[in-house]
Amino acid sequence: MLTLLPKLLHQIKTPSRVLRTTCSQRSLPILTLFTKDPCPLCEEAKEMLEPYRHRFVLQEVDITLPENSVWYDRYKYDIPVFHLNGQFLMMHRVSIAVLEKRLAKAEKEPV
Template sequence: MLHVIFYTKEVCSLCDDAKALLLMLENDYPFQLEERDIYTNDEWLEKYQILIPFVEVNGNTLNCEELNIDSLEELLRDASQS
């Protein structure tokens, strides 16, 4: 099963939208979702503050500007085949 790391924060409509897209793909590409609030870790806050929502799967990533249903599906499909 894939392990998806989802960097997020509270009260973030883009994050809510990205999570909804992820959950739409869960049946086709089963994964375990690990949500990480960037405000709980200084390193995450510094690294991802302007990039969230940010998704990481098997070392491959998508930031807020790259995230859409097609890019998420491609990321999950590629990860599930490797």
């Protein structure tokens, strides 16, 4: 039992290594979906995005809420609409090619 202890201690990360790992990890880009309920095209779009969910944080904005009237005026005929990190990405349908290109670019940007 005592012979295993040094091996186990060696495998445990020291606090400085844990801190370094945590601080060096980049935050995921924010993919904003402008939607309403119901929105069958939005549900279809979310299904298409599922294989990529580990590469972004999905934020949904219901354009029918009073506080989102600016987005309603802008996108009422175009949902689903997507922004990546606050910049327009695509609308109506998910383009995997566009998504992959912009995610790759966002992942290369400095922290």
